[in-house]
Amino acid sequence: MQFPSRFSALPDYAFPRLRALLDPHDAGGPVLHMSIGEPRHDPPAFVSQILTESAADFGRYPPNHGHADLQDAIAEWVARRYRVTVDARTQVLPLNGTREGLFNTAVALCPEDAPVILTPNPFYQVYAVAALAMGAQPVYVPATAQSGFLPDYTALDAKTLDRTAIAYICSPSNPQGAVATEDYWRDLIALAEKHDFRIFADECYSEIYRDTPPPGALQVAHSMGADPERIVIFHSLSKRSNLPGLRSGFAVAGPKSMARMKQLRDYAGAPLPGPIQTASAAVWRDEDHVVASRRRYVAKYDMVDAVFDGIDGCAAPEAGFFLWLPVDDAEAATLKLWQETGVRVLPGNYLSRDVGGANPGAGYIRAALVAHEDELQSGLIKLRDCLYA
Structure with a gap:
């Protein structure tokens, strides 16, 4: 065999x-x-109470694309955090943690004729697996002290960039804890627009910082007037809210990208159980x-x-x-x-x-x-x- x-x-x-x-x-x-x-x-003390009170929903199939209330809570959080308005119905997809999204979004959005996916090196290992699953070539770009522990995608040759479909970037970075500045995001978004690739921004650690909130890819892209289909952002309650076992996160993308992501979810994805969606909505709305x-x-x-x-x-x-x-x-x-x-x-x-x-x-x-x-x-x-x- x-x-x-x-x-x-x-x-x-x-x-x-x-x-x-x-x-x-x-x-x-x-x-x-x-x-x-x-x-x-x-974790927030109210989560267990919500799960208990909504436990009957475990007996029902949850909506594939998320309850409206959870979609709304996520869109509200994005607006508070990044001052960007996204449409809760056409741009938001709740996830079973971001690993699911980081993999499946590549399946949904990677074209067959663009065989390069860029990833930092070191990196969260799902990036490379997503590239290989799509028959793409993962290009590992060093994220070292010399580059501020972030990958310098602008240093790649034009031939590689022209073949690129997706560039993964994690900020704050895992494992080094480096933060992509607004200038870094601007340079990367401009590069993506020039060479026509998407940016998958893994921002799971965005709420753990000293004083200044790290800027986000969506926030900078919006300020630049960039194509909203250019960026997909991924967030999770695992780190922000100390709920790794809840397996709850989300992706936000442009409407055309999101339509393809939801289509894949309809056939092959696993929506969050109803009680977890109810609890997640409450957690996204609480900052204390x-x-x-x-x-x-x-x-x-x-x-x-x-x-x-x-x-x-x-x-x-x-x-x-x-x-x-x-x-x-x-x-x-x-x-x-x-x-x-x-x-x-x-x-x-x-x-x-x-x-x-x-x-x-x-x-x-x-x-x-x-x-x-x-x-x-x-x-x-x-x-x-x-x-x-």
């Missing part, structure tokens, strides 16, 4: 690789999971819990800066909740940290691809700032003393 070969070039997913690296060895202390970005701040959670992340940034004070390259991110820490060898450092302390982090090369004999993640580890403060303080000190003493 034959299997498709299009995914044969993919290594195992990051976390099975991590288990293979660490699990044969004993932990050197109490286990602290800093490898996965699973928020542990309290977001402000409280953000305040805790800012305190964690300060904790990081105090623990790593004076260590070159080790500082809190600009936004998001990952540390991207320099090491000589990512796998060796990860294993050493596990065996000596029990702290579990992720090698940066598990989030990257080799290009031209180099892997931009090989000299870094990723550590998530998701644990409760006392536990996190202890873990950061162990990490510092183990790898940087």
Whole structure:
């Protein structure tokens, strides 16, 4: 029996690789999971009540494109956050988390005759899988310290850009926490208009920052008067509202793009269950819990800066909740940290691809700032003393 070969070039997913690296060895202390970005701040207390009160809706098929109230709540949030008005019926699609959308939107919108999809390197792994599923060539563009930890798509040659269908960009970036400025977005949108490709803006970490909200792709595109079909944005309640298990997010796109996305959903998608849609609408309308959670992340940034004070390259991110820490060898450092302390982090090369004999993640580890403060303080000190003493 034959299997498709299009995914044969993919290594195992990051976390099975991590288990293979660490699990044969004993932990050197109490286990602290800093490898996965699973928020542990309290979710809004009202969510469980709403799920209970609307539980009868689990006995009904939910509307494929989302309840009107959830569509409205999302459009209202976009207007508050980015000062852009979108049509709730023709531009909004609730998602089972953004991973579903980041993959399926490529299926819905990638043309057959544009065989290049651009992705940062390192990157969220679904970007590459979406490219390969569409028979496209993923082009991995380094996002290193030299480029401000964001990919410089403007440096690519015109031939590659003319063949490009989609450019993925994550801001604030995973894993480095870099923020695309308004100028960055303007340059990328202008490039997309010149070479006729779409931008898929993965903005899941947009509500975790110190002082200034990161600018969004839709916001900048609107100010430029860019074609609304040029941009698709993706957001989630996982990070914003500490609800990773709710699997609730959304995409916003131009009406023509959204019509194709909804058509695919009709045939192959999985709409959110009704009670989850009801709870999600309430969560998008509430900002108090977001402000409280953000305040805790800012305190964690300060904790990081105090623990790593004076260590070159080790500082809190600009936004998001990952540390991207320099090491000589990512796998060796990860294993050493596990065996000596029990702290579990992720090698940066598990989030990257080799290009031209180099892997931009090989000299870094990723550590998530998701644990409760006392536990996190202890873990950061162990990490510092183990790898940087």
